[in-house]
Amino acid sequence: MNVQSGAARYSAEFDQPVRGDMITADRYTSREWMEGEYEKLWPSVWHLGGMLADLEEEGDVIRHNFGRESIIMIKQADGSVKAFYNVCPHRGNRLVLGDIASTPRITCGYHGWQFDASGTLVDVQDPDDFPGGNPCGKVHLTEIQCATWGPFVFWAMNDDVAPLEEWLAPFPERLKGYNLENWVRVLNLSADCEFNWKIIRDNFNESYHLPTIHPELATFINDGLPTTLFEMYENGHNSMWMIGHQATSRKDYVSGDVPPGLYEAAEAWGIDPKEYRGRTQEVRQAVIEAKRKHGAERGYDYSEMTDQQLVDYFHCTLFPNLTITMSPEQCQILRTEPHPTDPAKCVFQHWCLYPPVKGMKEVVTPVGNAPLKHDAIQRHSVYGDGVSLGFVADQDLSIGTTQQQGLNSRGFKGCMLTYQEKRIQRFHELLNDVVLGHPTEQAPNAGEE
Numbered sequence: 001m002n003v004q005s006g007a008a009r010y011s012a013e014f015d016q017p018v019r020g021d022m023i024t025a026d027r028y029t030s031r032e033w034m035e036g037e038y039e040k041l042w043p044s045v046w047h048l049g050g051m052l053a054d055l056e057e058e059g060d061v062i063r064h065n066f067g068r069e070s071i072i073m074i075k076q077a078d079g080s081v082k083a084f085y086n087v088c089p090h091r092g093n094r095l096v097l098g099d100i101a102s103t104p105r106i107t108c109g110y111h112g113w114q115f116d117a118s119g120t121l122v123d124v125q126d127p128d129d130f131p132g133g134n135p136c137g138k139v140h141l142t143e144i145q146c147a148t149w150g151p152f153v154f155w156a157m158n159d160d161v162a163p164l165e166e167w168l169a170p171f172p173e174r175l176k177g178y179n180l181e182n183w184v185r186v187l188n189l190s191a192d193c194e195f196n197w198k199i200i201r202d203n204f205n206e207s208y209h210l211p212t213i214h215p216e217l218a219t220f221i222n223d224g225l226p227t228t229l230f231e232m233y234e235n236g237h238n239s240m241w242m243i244g245h246q247a248t249s250r251k252d253y254v255s256g257d258v259p260p261g262l263y264e265a266a267e268a269w270g271i272d273p274k275e276y277r278g279r280t281q282e283v284r285q286a287v288i289e290a291k292r293k294h295g296a297e298r299g300y301d302y303s304e305m306t307d308q309q310l311v312d313y314f315h316c317t318l319f320p321n322l323t324i325t326m327s328p329e330q331c332q333i334l335r336t337e338p339h340p341t342d343p344a345k346c347v348f349q350h351w352c353l354y355p356p357v358k359g360m361k362e363v364v365t366p367v368g369n370a371p372l373k374h375d376a377i378q379r380h381s382v383y384g385d386g387v388s389l390g391f392v393a394d395q396d397l398s399i400g401t402t403q404q405q406g407l408n409s410r411g412f413k414g415c416m417l418t419y420q421e422k423r424i425q426r427f428h429e430l431l432n433d434v435v436l437g438h439p440t441e442q443a444p445n446a447g448e449e
């Protein structure tokens, strides 16, 4: 595949070669691929399980249903968090049935076996009736890896997954200045969707769709290729720096008035947009200066952020299924998770976190204003039933079902990507390596000069 040239801009320091494997349709539609992912992919990566804010006291529990698995994370007496499969060792009943719980003992709903916060069996009915003697104190829930980063709790099924901070690299370092550990998850949305989880992963691995699917963003996010920087890391994660507080360079927004969107963003920082007529691209620098000058008095802590972090959008796409999009005032978590049995379905999740700002009672979320408090808006819906998952997310999801339908067609011969979609190519090559154990055949356009 000819990926040596093109209009898109890749970091010289963080770039990765791709082979040009065909991105076949079966990965979105077949049960074999889904089974391969359950067996080889999902156990080998860290999963974002929940928020530390839900684990304040010993015995507080978060349940994370992931595909056909269910994991529970439990706060321990010493302040640490342990994660276990949510399954009773007696005869396999699922133990915790709610999203969060707080209990000194987890009690199985079938025969009443009880476990303490450390996962140890502490009480059973008829303890003398076991051939091997009373199992209490000897039997434990099956524990898996658990670790925290910032305000988040993660879990991993395999023991040999790299330590969390190492696995997340380079993001813990890159995101340090935002001080995410204090941020509050205000928005917690999820929805059942009628497409494979990778369809939205592909979408988050490219910005080619911005002008067509999100035309409204063009007035205050510059999606032009010359200024958008893509970074690809060896571990499979990648990122995109997109210039914010500036209109797209795909059209002439510079010579006229400051366009709507950018206009309001400027006004919000006390900048008169009318003064920037004919030089609208300079609004970005003015916002940087205004934030430096007035940020602290408005309760924001911008002290450890770079100028770029103050105004631009940093999209962090972690292999395989987690996206963290940063601006100084909002952190969006977007991800898709597989359906337990159907490769043509997934669960979409959208969280928004906000920094604690003194005196601020309300924040603007993608679905409207909400109080600045943990899980102020929380809901699960079915995509397409009219419940919004956020304006921009709705736009992305709108292509999911029709793309899934198209991928089912005998007429689809495999993806044909632009240079700027190279992150999609790498994503699928890594999947081929992990799930299939080998590359697929070369794409039809591979090797063309």
Ligand code: FES
Pocket: 088, 089, 090, 091, 092, 093, 108, 109, 110, 111, 112, 113
């Ligand atoms: S299955 Fe849990 S106590 Fe029997």
Ligand SMILES: [Fe+2]
Pocket: 203, 209, 213, 214, 392, 396
């Ligand atoms: Fe999008």
